[in-house]
Each structure stands twice: as structure tokens, then as C-alpha cells.
Amino acid sequence: MAKRIQFRTHGGPEVLEYVDFEPASPGPKEVLVRNKAIGVNFIETYFRTGLYPAPSMPSGLGNEGAGVVEAVGSEVTHVKAGDRVVYGTGPLGSYSEFHMIPAANLAKLPDDISFEQGAAVMLKGLTVQYLFRQTYEIRPEEIILFHAAAGGVGSIACQWANAMGVKLIGTVSSPEKAAHAKANGAWEVIDYSKEDVAKRVLELTDGKKVSVVYDGVGKDTWETSLNCLELRGLLVSFGNASGPVAGVNLGILASKGSLYVTRPTLGSYANSPQALQAMADEVFGMVASGKVKVDDIRKYALKDAGQAHTDLSARRTTGSMILVP
Structure with a gap:
């Protein structure tokens, strides 16, 4: 059985459960990703506390991760099993060893970017990209x-x-x-x-x-x-x-x-596979050039997601945080 984090009720980090589950098979336009690293972001505390509603309960948590394609649906053509991929726009449930993703939400992860870097930078990097390059173009x-x-x-x-x-x-x-x-x-x-x-x-x-x-x-x-x-x-x-x-x-x-x-929200900017990949390419280009470094990564085991949330909410952290399955 695979492992994931879920919550059945809203509350503090203590509501997060580390449970067994059986990954499903991909639908026609879906991709099953075996996560190698999972991003942790403040927005996840909003879902956990109920500030943002989860689609259903019990609910998974997390929108960001990097890993390897495990299986693809019958209509998926732009990625295949074994490809290195990254995602940052959900759906909820990335705090997991496996995550089912709509194919349109996946971007290719360049070979020169590690899984840990990809998970640490994808959502945050996309956020900075749209803030600085689209919402208001800084000069x-x-x-x-x-x-x-x-x-x-x-x-x-x-x-x-x-x-x-x-x-x-x-x-x-x-x-x-x-x-x-x-x-x-x-x-x-x-x-x-x-x-x-x-x-x-x-x-x-x-x-x-x-x-x-x-x-x-x-x-x-x-x-x-x-x-x-x-x-x-x-x-x-x-x-x-x-x-x-x-x-x-x-x-x-x-x-x-x-x-x-x-x-603004990221979804209003990364609103097509083409827009998402273009934004991701710019983010990873900044990382590959050394202009943006993501070496300051705080790592937690997947089972310790609750502790990661405790540290995040207490503002004890700097830089990026990831979970490692």
C-alpha cells in the first residue's frame, strides 16, 4: 500500500493523518505521478483550517510536487511513463507517495533541475513569475x-x-x-x-x-x-x-x-498547458542560470507533515520547505 497525508476535520497540524491508500488508474486525460519530492506552502494551512474549503472530506493536501510519471491515460500524449515532471497547481493531494494529476497541469522538469529543487521552486517560482512579469511588470x-x-x-x-x-x-x-x-x-x-x-x-x-x-x-x-x-x-x-x-x-x-x-491567483495566469510550460520554463531558466538559487531547502519526511505545518505557522522557517516520501 502507498502512503499519504489526509485530514477528516479542520483544525491545527494535529488533524493531519498518515494513512495507507491504493492509487487509482489514470483516466483518459490523467497522469499518475510517483512523487520524489513535495512542496510545502502556506496556502495548505488555509485548507487544513477551513479558511479555504476542500472539495470533499476526508481530503488530501498539497498542490505541488516533482517526480516520475508512473502511468498515463489513453488520451495523454505529451508525457509518458518514466518522464521527469513537476506540478504546482494541484489538485489537492500532493502530500502523498503517488498523486493523480490532470495532464494539463504537468510541466516537464529539465534534467539539470533536481526533484528537490523542482518541488521547492515550482509553485513559489510560478508565483513570483506572474507577480513580477504579468500582474505588474517591474522595471x-x-x-x-x-x-x-x-x-x-x-x-x-x-x-x-x-x-x-x-x-x-x-x-x-x-x-x-x-x-x-x-x-x-x-x-x-x-x-x-x-x-x-x-x-x-x-x-x-x-x-x-x-x-x-x-x-x-x-x-x-x-x-x-x-x-x-x-x-x-x-x-x-x-x-x-x-x-x-x-x-x-x-x-x-x-x-x-x-x-x-x-x-491575483496563479490559476488565472497558468490557465493553459502552454501558459504553464512557458512560465515554468522561465522559472527553471532562472534557476539554471544561477540567478535564482534554491539551495536553502528544509526537508521533512512525509509522515512529519504536521511538524512542517507547525514550523511554518510559527514562522520558524526561511526559504523553501519540502516533504520527502
Whole structure:
């Protein structure tokens, strides 16, 4: 029997169960992947707690992984058994030795990218790709603000921005995380536990503020993010690590300078096999060139997914986290 992580009820990391299951055979447009490494992302805590609804219960968990094609459905032509593949857009259930994936959600994993690198970078890298290259195209010498700059997405964002000649100001919660973000290429770092973020941004920009804020934190940083934006600036709210932004009065956007806000999701950008592969190719190109490094990978055994969630929620981690079956 194969092993996977599932949950029957919402709650803390203790609801995660390590259970036996029998993998099914692929449908016509499906691919069964034998996972070699599995990405861990904050969004999975939303499903576990019930902030985001799972399609059914009991539910698997996780959307990201890298491995080898075990079997393909009758209508699948672009991958075959034995191919190295990677995925980052689900469906739920990647915390498993085997995962059934719609063929359209798979990308080829280049030979020069390891399974661990693929699982560590796919979802986070795709996120940075659409944030920086599609939601708002950042430009050389532009000053931007990126919250949680020492986390998994933030670590990649710091490197990617630096490679593009963009001046990224990162927010962090400790001196250790500040050092981590700076090592990854952040132009400046603000420790929000000790400094007023909006005031410091004003100082760093000579009173101009920034054109765009990337905010994956949510409720706790909502107003701070708005206060850091220049006239007609854009807030890209792409996550809810501190809880969802709710009860928004749109008038605040007018009063703070005719601001814009968008709430993008990866699925709206990687919305076809061609778009997904093109985005993945750019991510892996950045890794292969050395512009984005994913060497800082924290590894847990699959059975220890609960501990991984405990560490993630407590913000004890930097860089990327993976589970190893």
C-alpha cells in the first residue's frame, strides 16, 4: 500500500493523518505521478483550517510536487511513463507517495533541475513569475516593497528582483530573517517588529513611496501596504498569511491617492498547458542560470507533515520547505 497525508476535520497540524491508500488508474486525460519530492506552502494551512474549503472530506493536501510519471491515460500524449515532471497547481493531494494529476497541469522538469529543487521552486517560482512579469511588470531601478521577504516566495522574489536590477525593500520579523533577505539580494530590509514600515519606506524613497507593494500577509499588513504606495500605486494582495482582508471600504483607496488593488491567483495566469510550460520554463531558466538559487531547502519526511505545518505557522522557517516520501 502507498502512503499519504489526509485530514477528516479542520483544525491545527494535529488533524493531519498518515494513512495507507491504493492509487487509482489514470483516466483518459490523467497522469499518475510517483512523487520524489513535495512542496510545502502556506496556502495548505488555509485548507487544513477551513479558511479555504476542500472539495470533499476526508481530503488530501498539497498542490505541488516533482517526480516520475508512473502511468498515463489513453488520451495523454505529451508525457509518458518514466518522464521527469513537476506540478504546482494541484489538485489537492500532493502530500502523498503517488498523486493523480490532470495532464494539463504537468510541466516537464529539465534534467539539470533536481526533484528537490523542482518541488521547492515550482509553485513559489510560478508565483513570483506572474507577480513580477504579468500582474505588474517591474522595471530596472524601480523601488518596490515585498512583505515576508525571507519566506519561500520572498526568498525567490529577492533574487529575481536583484537579477532584474530592481530595488526590492523587504519586510521581515527578525535580524536573522533580515540577513537572509539581504543575502538573497534585497536592496533594503525593514524589521517590522522594531521599525515603522511606512515611515521607513518614506525615508528610503526620499518621500516618494513605492509604485507597487506585493503583500502575501493580508489582514495585518493591509493598511501599512496602502500607506507605502505613491499616487495611483498598486497593491498586489496575493495571500492571507495573517488572515483575509475583509470589510474593505473602497473609499480608503480614494483618500490615500486613487490607489489600485488586485487580488491575483496563479490559476488565472497558468490557465493553459502552454501558459504553464512557458512560465515554468522561465522559472527553471532562472534557476539554471544561477540567478535564482534554491539551495536553502528544509526537508521533512512525509509522515512529519504536521511538524512542517507547525514550523511554518510559527514562522520558524526561511526559504523553501519540502516533504520527502
